[in-house]
Amino acid sequence: MNSPRATVSKVLTFSCVDGPGNRLVVFLQGCNFACKTCHNPHTMGLCNDCGDCIPACHAGSLSMQAGRVVFYPSQCDQCDACLRACPIHANPMVQSMGVGDVLGILRDNLAFLDGITLSGGEATTQLKFVVALFGAIKADPALCHLTSMIDSNGYLAPSGWAKVLPVTDGVLLDIKAFDRRTHLSLTGVGNARVLEAARFLHAAGKLQELRFLVVPGHTDTATEAEALCAFVQRLGGVRIRLNAFQHHGVIGAARDWPAASRDSIEAIAARLREHGVAEVVTPAVYV
Amino acid sequence: MNPTLLKLREIVTDATLSPAQKARYLSLEAENMLPYPDLDSETAQAFHDGVLCDLVEGHAPYKPRYLLPDYEVVLRQGSAYLELDPPQSLDEAINCLMIAYHHVPSVTGMPVFIGHLDQLLLPFCDGVSDDGLYRRIKLFWRYLDRVLPDAFMHANIGPTDNRVARAIMRVDAELKQIAPNLTLLYDPEVTTDEVLRIATDNIVECSKPHVANHPLHAATFDARGYAIVSCYNALPLSGGAGTLVRLNLKEVAVRSKSVEDFLDTVLPHYMDLQFRMIDARMGFLFEQSNFFASFLVDEGWIDTDRFTAMFGIYGMAEAVNHLQDLQGRSGRYGLDAAANALGYRISEAMAARVEATPVKHAWRDRAMLHSQAGISIDTDVTPGVRIPYGTEPDPVSHVKALLPHHAFYPSGISEILTIDETIRSNPQALFTLCKGALASGFREFTANVAGNDLVRVTGYMIRLSDVEKFNNCEGSRTNTTGLGAEAAAVTGILERKPRVVGHELSPGYGQ
Numbered sequence: 001m002n003s004p005r006a007t008v009s010k011v012l013t014f015s016c017v018d019g020p021g022n023r024l025v026v027f028l029q030g031c032n033f034a035c036k037t038c039h040n041p042h043t044m045g046l047c048n049d050c051g052d053c054i055p056a057c058h059a060g061s062l063s064m065q066a067g068r069v070v071f072y073p074s075q076c077d078q079c080d081a082c083l084r085a086c087p088i089h090a091n092p093m094v095q096s097m098g099v100g101d102v103l104g105i106l107r108d109n110l111a112f113l114d115g116i117t118l119s120g121g122e123a124t125t126q127l128k129f130v131v132a133l134f135g136a137i138k139a140d141p142a143l144c145h146l147t148s149m150i151d152s153n154g155y156l157a158p159s160g161w162a163k164v165l166p167v168t169d170g171v172l173l174d175i176k177a178f179d180r181r182t183h184l185s186l187t188g189v190g191n192a193r194v195l196e197a198a199r200f201l202h203a204a205g206k207l208q209e210l211r212f213l214v215v216p217g218h219t220d221t222a223t224e225a226e227a228l229c230a231f232v233q234r235l236g237g238v239r240i241r242l243n244a245f246q247h248h249g250v251i252g253a254a255r256d257w258p259a260a261s262r263d264s265i266e267a268i269a270a271r272l273r274e275h276g277v278a279e280v281v282t283p284a285v286y287v
Numbered sequence: 288m289n290p291t292l293l294k295l296r297e298i299v300t301d302a303t304l305s306p307a308q309k310a311r312y313l314s315l316e317a318e319n320m321l322p323y324p325d326l327d328s329e330t331a332q333a334f335h336d337g338v339l340c341d342l343v344e345g346h347a348p349y350k351p352r353y354l355l356p357d358y359e360v361v362l363r364q365g366s367a368y369l370e371l372d373p374p375q376s377l378d379e380a381i382n383c384l385m386i387a388y389h390h391v392p393s394v395t396g397m398p399v400f401i402g403h404l405d406q407l408l409l410p411f412c413d414g415v416s417d418d419g420l421y422r423r424i425k426l427f428w429r430y431l432d433r434v435l436p437d438a439f440m441h442a443n444i445g446p447t448d449n450r451v452a453r454a455i456m457r458v459d460a461e462l463k464q465i466a467p468n469l470t471l472l473y474d475p476e477v478t479t480d481e482v483l484r485i486a487t488d489n490i491v492e493c494s495k496p497h498v499a500n501h502p503l504h505a506a507t508f509d510a511r512g513y514a515i516v517s518c519y520n521a522l523p524l525s526g527g528a529g530t531l532v533r534l535n536l537k538e539v540a541v542r543s544k545s546v547e548d549f550l551d552t553v554l555p556h557y558m559d560l561q562f563r564m565i566d567a568r569m570g571f572l573f574e575q576s577n578f579f580a581s582f583l584v585d586e587g588w589i590d591t592d593r594f595t596a597m598f599g600i601y602g603m604a605e606a607v608n609h610l611q612d613l614q615g616r617s618g619r620y621g622l623d624a625a626a627n628a629l630g631y632r633i634s635e636a637m638a639a640r641v642e643a644t645p646v647k648h649a650w651r652d653r654a655m656l657h658s659q660a661g662i663s664i665d666t667d668v669t670p671g672v673r674i675p676y677g678t679e680p681d682p683v684s685h686v687k688a689l690l691p692h693h694a695f696y697p698s699g700i701s702e703i704l705t706i707d708e709t710i711r712s713n714p715q716a717l718f719t720l721c722k723g724a725l726a727s728g729f730r731e732f733t734a735n736v737a738g739n740d741l742v743r744v745t746g747y748m749i750r751l752s753d754v755e756k757f758n759n760c761e762g763s764r765t766n767t768t769g770l771g772a773e774a775a776a777v778t779g780i781l782e783r784k785p786r787v788v789g790h791e792l793s794p795g796y797g798q
Contacts (some may be wrong), residue, residue: 013683016716017709021721022683023716094342112723114715284711 002027004128008097009043009121013109019149019208021114024106028129029094031122033153034188035176037257039249042083043121045090053092056085062092065110106143115147117172124156127164134167144152149208154194155185161200170208171201172241177219178227183287186218195231202235210238214260214268216243225268229275239279242269244286262286291320298399312398313321317606318345324567330560338538338557339564342394342531342599342662348568349576352597353527355514356588358402358607361387362410368582376419377411381427388435390583393517397437400516400527401467405444405451412450424454425462432464439517442467446474448482453649456485460492469496470515472504473725480722487718490734497701498732500725507697511593518660519701519731523650526593528698530568533599533659534561536633537668546610546629547718548674550636558598558640565646565654573648595650598641598657603630603672621688630672631691638695655698673702682706693730704734710734712773 001171018025031044038044043106049069054062061076062069066133069092082092106116115135118130147169154173175194177183183191201207212228214220232238262283268282288296298304298312323346326334333339344352362380365373369390374380378564384402391398412420431440444452459469471478471486486496499515507513512524522528539557543549572578579591607620607630618626622796631679641656661670669675672692682704689702710717721732 007441012681014681014720016713021715024721109683112686112720114719150395169715273703281712283709285708 002133003098003100004126005096005098006102006126006129006133007046009040009091009093009097011105013105013112015115015117018117018119018151019115019170020147022112022176023149024109024113025119026097026116027119028121028123028126029091029121030125031153032125032155032189033122033176036252036254037176037213037245037250040121041047041089041249041251042080042086042091043089045086045088047086047090047092048088049092050087052087053082056081068088077088099129099136102133102141103136103140103143106137106146110142110146113146115149115169117149117151119151122153122155123150124152124160124164127160131164131167134164138167153195154180154197156197157193157202158196160206161197165201165204165206168206171206172209173198173201173207174211174213175228175231176213178224178231182224183220186215198231199235202238207235209241210235211241211243212245212268213245214265215254216258216260216264218257220231220260220264220268225271227279228268229272232272232277233275237278239281240272240277241281242283243271244283246286259286263273291316310632314396315345318347320347321347321656324348324571326564326567330563330567333557333560334564336538338535338542339561340533340535341559341564341568342533342659344394344530344568345578348530350394350578351527351529351572351594352394352531353399353516353520353522354391354393354583354589355400355516355522355524355527356391356583357511357525358384358387358407360587360589364586366582366586368586374411376719377415377423380408380411381423385427385430387588391588394440395437395439397435397440399437399441400514401440401442403443403456403472403514404504405447405449408451409449417450417454420450420454421457424451424458426453428458428462428464428467432462432466436466438465438468440467441470441514441516443470443472443499443514444496446471446477446484448477448479450621452482453485456482456489456496459495460489463493468518470519470731471496471498472501472515473498473506474501475726476502483722484714485719487721488714490721491714491717491736494735498721498725500676500728500730500732503693503728503730515699515731519733520597520657520699521730522595522597522655522698523593525588525590526595526650527589527595528597528655529572529599529648530565531599531657531659532561532564532568533557533657534600535602535668536600537602537609540606540609543610543613549606549610550633554633554636555640558637558644561598562644562646562654565598569596569646570649593650594648595649595698596646596654597657597659598637598654599657600637601659601661601665601671602668603633603658604669604675605667606633619678621678621685622680627688627691633737634672634692634695651794656696657698658692658696658700660701663707671700671702679705682720683723686720686727686729690724690727690729693728700730701733702731704732706734706736708737 007029009029012025015023015025027043029043030046034044047069049067051064051069054064059075059077062070062082066179071093105148120124123130130150137143137146138149148167149172150168150173175185177191177209198207198210232240242265244265246259247255269282272280295313298309300454362383364696365371369386371383371386374383388398388401393399444455473483486498489495497519504513504521508523513521514524515521534557539554540549543553583589584591604620605624610629611618611626616625620626620630638656641654645652646654658671672689674685674688685704693700706717724732
């Protein structure tokens with residue numbers, strides 16, 4: 001049997017914003033949403049070897065070999081010009097990693113970690129790898145104390161979740177909007193599967209955190225806040241993280257949208273607390 | 288009026304200094320009118336050229352740089368000289384310590400060590416309620432900050448989990464004062480996770496305490512113990528350090544033709560000059576100053592034989608990067624494995640030479656290697672073996688890059704990890720990072736959380752709001768704000784990702 005490999009955009013050995021404690025975060029390349037507000041848009045696409053990035057690279061780290069774009073990391077000074085040149089929001093600097101590669105990184109950093117979070121992109125687009133990696137972590141006596149979590153947009157169908165949940169400790173799920181048309185306009189897809197995933201994960205006891213991105217003029221409305229409160233109430237207890245839309249990393253039209261203010265976030269947080277939501281997390285920093 | 292008198296008059300009439308601060312600067316000027324302890328011409332030249340630095344300790348060392356009295360002695364037997372009976376109650380014990388501190392000098396004129404406070408006070412806590420303990424510690428803390436306002440003044444707690452340590456951390460987080468500085472001695476076999484978690488939660492709150500790896504330090508010293516003082520110097524208890532002379536590794540590197548020339552010839556040469564300078568300063572202190580003819584020695588607070596000499600180094604990052612350039616290598620210190628490995632080689636070589644070189648008057652006849660945290664007048668040179676401001680990798684990579692150095696610096700190697708503010712929502716992450724760093728062999732763990740008003744400037748604490756006030760010429764109640772303001776303006780320390788770093792001593796008026 002072929003061991004699945006992952007296309008990885010980036011690995012962080014220190015993150016305190018992707019689940020409980022300090023986490024190794026592996027950003028998997030490729031997403032099935034096209035969010036206007038994405039702060040990592042270069043993780044959306046998968047490279048099609050068009051080569052448009054090669055002339056943009058002043059360090060000479062990129063070249064075309066046998067019809068494939070090849071990246072030499074030793075020359076790269078991380079100017080990210082290739083990302084800006086890419087017409088499909090892909091990343092020529094991605095690495096291919098096997099389960100063993102990620103286990104090696106976990107072992108190297110074990111003393112510093114509470115767990116691992118797979119993010120993206122959309123991690124569940126590489127579901128076979130996720131299942132294989134988390135299964136291997138659970139099977140390793142030296143690693144099985146680490147919690148394994150997924151940061152997801154919730155587009156995965158229940159049948160997919162059923163495959164990964166037995167080896168997953170929790171899912172950090174984003175709901176971009178409750179109004180179907182708003183969701184469609186922000187992400188390019190509808191929200192029915194996302195809401196279904198939230199309910200499914202909660203019923204399975206695996207919904208670690210529900211996240212809601214407050215985008216002024218789009219999701220900061222009274223209707224959205226009411227829908228969020230009602231959804232959470234019907235769900236039962238869950239931890240809510242309110243994220244404030246900010247411009248860091250954002251490209252395209254959304255760059256001209258206003259950033260969310262502390263006041264608007266706190267207003268929604270107050271409403272959630274009035275509706276009996278015990279755990280509402282708001283941003284530590286607004287930039 | 289000649290320039291000397293003009294400077295004295297400038298001090299006396301300065302609108303931003305208190306009378307006590309003026310008196311201190313006047314005394315420094317007077318001391319520095321005396322000739323320097325005898326240096327041969329080669330050593331004097333290296334000193335003049337800035338390869339060697341005495342951290343402005345003064346021309347006539349009439350007191351050790353750092354004094355670590357065994358306060359247990361005065362609590363047990365009182366003091367004949369100070370006409371103090373042994374204390375019987377918690378109030379009397381705290382009062383006794385408050386008196387004792389005024390008789391303990393240091394390079395700054397104020398005590399840099401105020402005791403292993405929990406171990407000192409616990410025997411007096413029977414019958415004292417938790418609330419009574421908390422209220423007394425709170426008053427004690429207020430007294431320390433207001434009467435001995437120096438951020439180098441350092442208290443130690445731990446490694447046991449006890450009521451006094453907990454009360455101190457509660458008060459420290461509540462008051463968020465500059466003084467005293469605080470270190471938790473951590474021993475994974477003894478210290479509970481709960482106490483370590485209180486400590487790391489306090490770091491999120493006020494960037495204190497510093498956490499020291501007790502088993503590593505304890506093995507370096509002896510049964511009479513050690514303490515962490517000033518800006519994270521580990522020194523023998525009942526003694527301290529006579530002097531701290533430091534070597535600018537950047538300057539050593541630029542005088543070298545190659546890595547081999549640096550390691551085989553130039554570094555050993557300047558280390559030898561540094562030993563000569565240490566000898567000159569220790570000689571004056573022990574043979575001429577008459578410091579040790581003191582009740583502190585007679586009554587057993589300190590022991591003349593327990594003062595080491597600190598062999599400081601700084602500018603490792605610039606030295607390594609320069610040597611990398613000489614080899615045509617682009618990898619930078621802190622970020623590149625080969626550059627880091629060169630750094631470890633340099634640390635190892637220095638440790639071996641310090642271990643092999645006798646130093647007269649010093650504890651165990653040896654100096655102790657120290658990664659020196661910097662001073663407010665440093666420009667373009669990074670403290671100790673730290674990674675330059677603004678280029679640090681993420682905290683885990685940061686810890687791993689510096690880890691191999693830690694074995695070589697028995698008298699301290701302070702590194703400040705700057706943690707971004709998002710950690711406030713997830714303090715468990717800081718706990719795990721701290722525990723992981725210590726378990727991996729870090730001698731000490733120090734972190735600043737961005738957004739705290741209270742931040743470390745190379746080892747001591749300052750309030751950012753005080754720096755702003757000082758720069759607006761309103762003066763400051765605490766002696767270290769001037770240093771902090773100067774360090775911030777000169778060395779760009781507040782550019783550190785996301786904030787601070789810095790250093791330690793009082794360089795004198797207008798420097």
